Amino acid sequence: MAATSLKRAGWRLKQPSVIPGFGLTLGFTIAYFSLIILVPLIALGLHSAGLGLVGFWAAATDARVLGALRVSFTTALFAAAVNVVFGTLIAWVLVRYRFPGRRIFDAIVDLPFALPTAVAGIALTAIYAPNGIIGQLVAPLGWRIAYTPVGIVIAMIFIGLPFVVRTIQPILEEVSREVEEASATLGANRLQTITRVLLPSLTPAILTGFALAFARGVGEYGSVIFIAGNIPFVSEIAPLLIVIRLEEFNYTGAAVIASVMLLISFALLFAINLIQAWSRRRYGYGA
């Protein structure tokens, strides 16, 4: 008795719970997290810190680095935005309609997860190059897709799509048909039901999908370098510039670019997470 009341008085990390193994699992989680994620990230930070603040700033604001970062982040944002629109549409079709081949279609959505990205890049390049199936259709109009930022966006759309579909799909299944029917009985037409009832309740899932697709796009290397053309200041992505620096044995330069990418990505993802936490508190978990 005395021991327990003494214990109760002090601050404790552990709440009494019937679920066993808190110490063990938390310890394992932290150790694992450190080993797999934190240690490499810290090593990266330390390596780039070797330059000192001035040196870091100079390396980070190098014109070619800035150009590559701009290309990477704008194309990734653009691709994620496109994916949100069409990924939502695909999730909607997969959840709401029953048609022959739906399960196959559903499985195909995951293929970009599994396909080696280089294969995807080569395939996309073959199609969108000026002499490819689609490329030759737009070539007479003076449009070029491959070897321009448009090509980068297309590659990022390809690899980011499953993230959006797979995050929205379960939430859409959860948004009950009854809610749509309630909207209809109250006199709302289809468009009003979609814009005022469905989309707002999907917003947290859409944001998650956007964040994932964006993060994937920023980090993508394999598929992009084949279709990008890799012209500095125009279609050279930051991950490629990192590889170029590595091949020059400029390890610190590579680390600086990586650190900057990490910082920007972290800031964006953290902001999206905050928005989600806020909407979750208001509307309850999930949708």
Added chain:
Amino acid sequence: MDVRIAKVRKEFDRFPALHDVSLDIHSGELIALLGPSGSGKTTLLRLIAGLEMPTDGRIFFGDIDASEKTVQERNIGFVFQHYALFRHMTILENVSFGLKVRPRSSRPPAGEIRRRAMELLDLVQLSGLEKRYPNQLSGGQRQRVALARALAIEPGVLLLDEPFGALDAQVRRELRKWLREIHDRTGHTTVFVTHDQEEALELADRLCVMSQGKIEQVGTPDAVYDTPSSPFVFGFIGESSELPVTIGSNELLLDGRSVGLPASSGTSGPARLFFRPHDVELTDDDAALAGEVTASRRVGGTRRVEIEIGNNGQKVEIDLPFDHPAGQRSRISFRPRRWRLFDVKPQA
């Protein structure tokens, strides 16, 4: 508004859910569609709402044929079992939704919408909660918001699909009383679906008992309870005991012995005797239903005993005063005060 359902049939993928159902719902009444699951009661409600379209037959709202009208055009209020509130909207936004989505020509000004929504929240006793979100309310409160939301569009008919099905017993009883009060104040023609006979008996002006896609009986709670029109209704509404008997020359026989109940002349042969366990009297007469007590348990203020009667070991239940000394294996003779006879079920 009167609602008339004329010979409506509904099939889902060729599986019939309703067979030629006809029902007249009077203006201003509170009618319950009552039946076990799969009886087609929810399907009928959704057909009235326009959430489903009939395979055959017509539905009239007053004199107007509403069969081809969309949900939006029918101007009905619908309350779902699981509330179906818009969780990204506040309570006030939920209630005013139906008015806000109206085309500009028929939409009241914003101040008027707000005033009406607040009035309705007052009616459902949720004033002060208008800024909350649905997930910050209890189940009973959510269902009251759902009702206020449905009433906001001034519906011609109010339709409720198992409105209290997801709530616990205490809240159910409160909301039941409260719904009756709201109905008496607003006077909407109201149809509600339930599988809970107690709820239907207590709440409704009339019951419509359904089974297997057909209407078994329509009538006031008294009529349905006291004069059930079929063995199904007798068994479904209230407690019942059943015995196979034979109709003799002018009395009922069980295993060839008189049970002391007269039989209308004319028909003779095997029949099914139905009575309520609480509607019996104990007797010392020889001509009675008699048997051995095989089980006994206390139910509220009475004691429910199971009695084995007749040569085939048929078991029936009757209610005794809780202090009745009947113990295990003791013999009891009784006669139903009220009973009904039905033809023997045709062998399936």
